[in-house]
Amino acid sequence: MPVKLLLKFGLSSPVKVSSLKPKVIHGIFFSLFQKNKEVGELLHSPSLKPFTLFFPAYFRKPEEEVTSFTLELNLLNNELFPEVARVLFFEKELEVSVNGVKAELRSLKPVLVETYEGMLKGSSPKRDIVLDFLTPTSFRKKDADLVLPEPYLVFRNLLRRWNAFSPIKIPPRELISFVKENLFVSGCWIKTKKVEIMNEAKITGFMGRVYFYAFKEEPEALKALNALCRFSEFSGVGRKTTMGFGKVRWERENESFEE
């Protein structure tokens, strides 16, 4: 059961947003669980991470100073929410430090909850799919970041995550071959951006709007693709989604690309 939560932190003194780099935010989040090893281990899965994190301010106003900030946390598997909620709602003294500044978890609000069953059943077999990539998105190939929204890369990534965390699986081979043969980018407006994760380390990814179109009417495959889009609002797409990259918004009232 994917759950989207907003975590609000207060700071003991002002901090520049630009110092809250993705890796710092990632560290803050983990230090919430330092006294709860089991939960920490659940989050630290060896392969695909069962959560994503997003710190909007870093991508919008790096030059500003803040005395509080909000994190978006998405939990992707069914087991995680009760465990994380137990710690975050009921543990006392959830104080962490940000470069020496004390940060205190002030509030926690679930803003979106869906079930895998519901996402799949409620999905329509639409052939036009529109995704907005709100933060830099990329895929890894050897030492390179792939920075084009190739349908195959986008949906294979979503599918892997879905099948890792959902009790209802989507047959991967059929869907991937449908995507490879029938799903195309019909339009896009994208630009790439380089973002500093930590000190010298940078990631390049594309941001912007992408229109996909399926050339073939195949209801089962199309329903699965639309369910993956809904899921993408929790999971994000591509690299480093535990640090705010690959954040996606799905246009439910989707339009087709026509200029």
Next chain:
Amino acid sequence: MPVKLLLKFGLSSPVKVSSLKPKVIHGIFFSLFQKNKEVGELLHSPSLKPFTLFFPAYFRKPEEEVTSFTLELNLLNNELFPEVARVLFFEKELEVSVNGVKAELRSLKPVLVETYEGMLKGSSPKRDIVLDFLTPTSFRKKDADLVLPEPYLVFRNLLRRWNAFSPIKIPPRELISFVKENLFVSGCWIKTKKVEIMNEAKITGFMGRVYFYAFKEEPEALKALNALCRFSEFSGVGRKTTMGFGKVRWERENESFEE
């Protein structure tokens, strides 16, 4: 020997730019050779066309009316220039009609001439390559337009044209495998656009700037890629380059993508 020529036409009465759709311009150009079947046949090669055409006004000011217009004509093979020049420079009464309006070829100016030998020998083994796609560019796959600047699609297309028209060939297999393994998009700023070719027929393509980067230092391959970029300013890239699509500008003083 690729040659870029500018053809200036005068019109007997004003014509709206939007009525000079790519297919109309293509027709005007061919009607220049209606009395010279041999030249017409040379241009009408069965597979890859040995020329490209570009009508800048259509992509810039479709709403305006004009009484004259300029066409850019690129001839790609060694044999074509003398033949085309003979007709265009020396034939009399090169009058053609544009939707019933008389168009007269008023002047003809070669603006760029290169040899295939010169492009290849003069090429540097640069690893950063920057291309500006000035008009919609796409590649055909079954019924779909592929509208992402995948390195493999861009350079395979250029290579096919080069080898079709150049007396010096570039070994295709080696170069394509170099591109597939080592050439990546390191940055881009693109948007897609739909353009009407004629009546209802439309083409979608991407426009904008694309940065390519080669992860491997391999001088021969890199020299060939840079030569192809120089050639691209004559040949264009992708579909319908005989109608103004896929027009490319190569940034010779190339920068690497860094933001």
